[in-house]
Amino acid sequence: MHPAPSVIFFTVFSGLGFGFLAWLGIGIPAPQGWAAFPYFFVAFAMAVGGLIASTFHLGNPKNALKAFSQWRSSWLSREAWMAVLTLTAMGIFAAANIFLNISMPPLGIVGAIMALITVYTTSMMYAQLKTVPRWNHWSTSLLFILLALGGGAILAADSLGTILFIGLAALTQIYVWDAGDKRFTKRGHSIETATGLGDIGKVRMYEPPHSGTNYLLTEMVYVVARKHAIKLRIIAFTLAYVAPMLLAMISDRSFDLSIVALVAHIIGLLAQRWLFFAEAEHVVGLYYDKR
Amino acid sequence: MTTLPAQTTRKLGLVIDLDTCVGCQACVISCKGWNTENYGAPLSDMDAYGAEPSGTFLNRVHSFEVQPDTGGCAQTVHFPKSCLHCEDAPCVTVCPTGASYKRGEDGIVLVDEDACIGCGLCAWSCPYGARELDQTAGVMKKCTLCIDRIYNENLPEKDRIPACVRTCPSGARHFGDFADPDSDVSKLVAERSGMDLMPELGTKPVNKYLPPRPKDTLQEAETTALSPVAETPKGFLGWLDKALEAL
Numbered sequence: 001m002h003p004a005p006s007v008i009f010f011t012v013f014s015g016l017g018f019g020f021l022a023w024l025g026i027g028i029p030a031p032q033g034w035a036a037f038p039y040f041f042v043a044f045a046m047a048v049g050g051l052i053a054s055t056f057h058l059g060n061p062k063n064a065l066k067a068f069s070q071w072r073s074s075w076l077s078r079e080a081w082m083a084v085l086t087l088t089a090m091g092i093f094a095a096a097n098i099f100l101n102i103s104m105p106p107l108g109i110v111g112a113i114m115a116l117i118t119v120y121t122t123s124m125m126y127a128q129l130k131t132v133p134r135w136n137h138w139s140t141s142l143l144f145i146l147l148a149l150g151g152g153a154i155l156a157a158d159s160l161g162t163i164l165f166i167g168l169a170a171l172t173q174i175y176v177w178d179a180g181d182k183r184f185t186k187r188g189h190s191i192e193t194a195t196g197l198g199d200i201g202k203v204r205m206y207e208p209p210h211s212g213t214n215y216l217l218t219e220m221v222y223v224v225a226r227k228h229a230i231k232l233r234i235i236a237f238t239l240a241y242v243a244p245m246l247l248a249m250i251s252d253r254s255f256d257l258s259i260v261a262l263v264a265h266i267i268g269l270l271a272q273r274w275l276f277f278a279e280a281e282h283v284v285g286l287y288y289d290k291r
Numbered sequence: 292m293t294t295l296p297a298q299t300t301r302k303l304g305l306v307i308d309l310d311t312c313v314g315c316q317a318c319v320i321s322c323k324g325w326n327t328e329n330y331g332a333p334l335s336d337m338d339a340y341g342a343e344p345s346g347t348f349l350n351r352v353h354s355f356e357v358q359p360d361t362g363g364c365a366q367t368v369h370f371p372k373s374c375l376h377c378e379d380a381p382c383v384t385v386c387p388t389g390a391s392y393k394r395g396e397d398g399i400v401l402v403d404e405d406a407c408i409g410c411g412l413c414a415w416s417c418p419y420g421a422r423e424l425d426q427t428a429g430v431m432k433k434c435t436l437c438i439d440r441i442y443n444e445n446l447p448e449k450d451r452i453p454a455c456v457r458t459c460p461s462g463a464r465h466f467g468d469f470a471d472p473d474s475d476v477s478k479l480v481a482e483r484s485g486m487d488l489m490p491e492l493g494t495k496p497v498n499k500y501l502p503p504r505p506k507d508t509l510q511e512a513e514t515t516a517l518s519p520v521a522e523t524p525k526g527f528l529g530w531l532d533k534a535l536e537a538l
Contacts (some may be wrong), residue, residue, distance in 0.1 A: 001415070014508050018504045031373075058360055059409020059429030066388035076387035076412055085332065091386055119430040131380065131418045188491055191355075197368060209319075209351035212344050215423040225350040261450050271394075284420040285487065287372065288318055 001132065002222045005279035010054035011122060011276075012269050014083070015144060017047025018115040019152030021090045022174055025112030029229035035047040042155065044087070051083055062085040075128055077119035084186045086114040126276075133187045133282045134180040143172045147240075147269070154244050154265050157258045166265075173272070177233060184281050184291070194286035205289035210261035220282035221290050229279060232271050240268025295383055302437055302469040304497035305378050305456065306476045306485060310504045312463035314369030319453035322350040322373070323380070325454035330439045331404050332428035337465035347425045349373055349434045350455055359506075367504055373455070374421035374434035375488065375496030376400050376495075382413035382422060383432075392430070398470075398497055399438060404430045418489050419496075426442055441466075469497055 003034040023029075030038055036040040055061050068084075070077040089111040096102040123144035126135040146169035153161030190204075192198025247257050281291045295458050308505040326349055336346035350373040357366045376393075379402050381393050390406035391413045393399070402413075402422075406431040416429060422433045427530040437453035440446060450457060456464040469478030476499075479485065485499030 027516050057410065059411070059424050059431075060407055061409075063388060063406055063408045066390075067408055067410075068387075070389050072386050074387040076385065076410060080387065104467045127410065128385070129416055131416055135467070137441045189489065193489050193491060195355055195368070195370060196488055196502060197355060198358050199502065200357045200366065201361075203355050203357050205353070206356040207314075207354035208354045209372075210345075210348075215347070215414070215426070216420045220416065220420070251320075283413070283492070288421055 001277045001280040001283060002219050003274045004057055006053050006056040008127055008270060008277065010050045010057070012266065012273050013046045014050025014122065015119055015148045016151040016155065016269075017043050018083075018086065018118050019148030019150070019154040019260055021047060021152070022112040022115040022149065023152040023156040023158065023161070025090060025108035025110075025115065027103075027105060027108060027160055028161070029239045030103070032097065032103065033104065034098060034164070037096050040090075040098065044091075044094070047087065049084070052133045053140065060283075062230070075121055075124040079118065079125060082114065082118040082121050085113060089114055108235070116148065117143055117215060120147050131283050132280045133183040133189065133283075136219070137183065139176050139179065140173060141175050143169060146172055150244075152267060154248075154262050155260070159248040162238070162261070163251070165247050166241055166248075170237070170245070173237065173241065179210065180279070184283075189283050189286060191286045191289055194283065208288055216284055217288065221288060222284040223290060225276060229275060232275055236268045236271035236275060238268065239264045240272050245267070275291075295378075295380060295393055296395040299378075299394070299484050300334075300396050300470070301377070301469070302376075302398045303441070303483055304398070304452070304469055304503060305373070305436075306465040306467070306479050306499050307371055308463040308465070308501040309368050309370060310463075310501060310516070311461045312352075312371060313407075313459065313461050314350055314352055314367075314370040316385075317460060318371055318460045318464060318470075319348060319350050319352055321454040321458035323348055325437060325440070326432075326435070330435050331432070332430055334348055334432060335425055335427035347423045349423070349432060349433050351420075358380075363506070363508060366503060366506065371455070372419060373498075374400060374420070374432075375419055375494070375498040376436065377506070378495035378497060379493060381416040381494060383416075385412045385416045385467070400433070402431050402433055404428070406470070416473050418492050418494065422481055436466075438476075468500075474494050 020203060024043060055064060067080045071081050075201050077283050089107060093104055093107045096104055121143055123141040127140040130136050146165055150162060150165035150169045153165055191203045195203055244261040245263040250257060254273055285291045319357055323334055331375055336344065338344050350371060351375045353370040353372060355368045356439040357368055376398055383393050383400060388408055390403045392401060409424055409429040409514060411424050413425060420430050421513045424431045440453060441451050456466045465476050465479060467474045470476055471477060480499045483501040485501050487496050
């Protein structure tokens with residue numbers, strides 16, 4: 001799949017933003033009054049910034065409001081609803097806190113749960129696709145949620161949360177990469193099932209339907225730069241998982257170290273998300289004898 | 292609504308005969324022509340006269356080579372591919388706006404371009420590459436089964452079939468109602484073991500493909516040597532033969 005910068009930015013930053021909102025919702029940390037402003041500003045900027053980035057991916061954004069209509073069947077529509085509802089709930093929670101100095105823990109807890117459901121709906125846009133076996137698995141959603149909680153913990157400067165959730169995300173990540181590498185073959189998709197010609201014998205492409213490229217190839221049969229996949233996995237794993245965990249283990253941390261952990265995590269996550277798309281193989285590639 | 296109809300009254304679709312398709316691309320061109328001038332946004336081309344032309348097509352012909360397991364010559368199979376109008380169409384349920392829908396009356400899967408946001412999720416969900424996002428209009432394009440031909444009373448009756456079927460010079464494309472067991476397409480599928488593409492994905496395509504018929508195998512000819520007609524000459528001819536060779 002094409003690793004479009006807009007969707008990488010969207011999933012990385014909205015995940016971090018909603019993850020941080022979840023922590024703020026349960027009161028970790030629990031700044032009061034104007035002191036709370038920078039915390040909520042960062043969380044909302046990331047969540048909303050990510051959502052705005054996702055609209056750059058649309059071919060015809062003028063109809064974007066219609067995306068709220070099909071929540072009964074569409075994960076993208078559910079994602080739109082959950083994002084707006086969560087931002088509203090947490091917006092009320094934040095405004096009461098900042099401007100009125102009123103703390104509303106029940107609303108915060110509800111908002112935190114909604115934030116995680118939002119991340120789940122984001123993950124399901126990818127995990128629902130049977131056409132991309134690497135994504136079509138519960139572990140995709142688990143990793144998105146653990147990364148939101150872990151990234152949120154880094155932003156919340158909560159050492160225990162960082163070690164716990166980034167640690168769990170790291171273990172899940174190893175499984176996701178390992179199982180994901182095998183799933184396409186395991187599901188039994190092949191050029192023979194795609195063409196139905198397997199009963200005769202071995203199939204290969206003789207002549208593609210077009211000499212140039214097309215939307216299908218650029219969007220779904222992205223094979224460029226996969227050769228760097230192993231290096232990028234090492235970079236992503238080190239920066240997104242190992243570095244924040246090690247830094248969280250240093251007791252009595254300075255603010256500077258938290259920033260280093262956050263920057264490392266974001267850079268690692270961008271690499272991880274690039275791989276998430278670039279390594280995902282769509283079954284339509286079989287019609288081009290490519291994967 | 293992007294929920295699928297529980298069942299459709301009719302199941303209109305195509306039968307594509309992989310045995311008779313000659314890969315001439317006429318269906319590709321007639322489809323592009325008709326659908327650029329009629330229903331919805333035109334099918335645009337990018338860099339049409341430049342070094343890297345590309346464009347939107349609703350029907351494309353792939354060509355494959357199959358090496359039979361039983362030995363013998365490899366077979367070339369031309370393989371036209373367009374929307375299969377699946378009964379369990381994943382492209383419909385993923386749509387956030389309701390732009391992508393399957394009609395209850397005839398089972399045709401369509402895109403309402405006035406509601407499409409061009410997110411591309413329906414194209415991602417389609418295993419067959421049947422949907423292409425038009426790079427000029429920014430909306431999703433797909434086969435409409437020529438709804439503007441098949442119900443068009445301004446056209447002569449013989450033209451009320453999809454453009455690709457009408458134009459096919461080798462009779463490799465057939466249009467009809469699969470819900471009717473007595474229709475020509477249903478009979479063809481029954482006779483020739485019509486098949487689904489990527490059945491393991493559970494999309495239940497309406498369009499069916501007829502596999503190539505088994506090829507004849509060359510029979511080893513029974514040969515008995517002919518009796519020789521010319522033997523070593525004797526007598527005068529024998530002398531002449533030797534004499535001429537000695538010269």
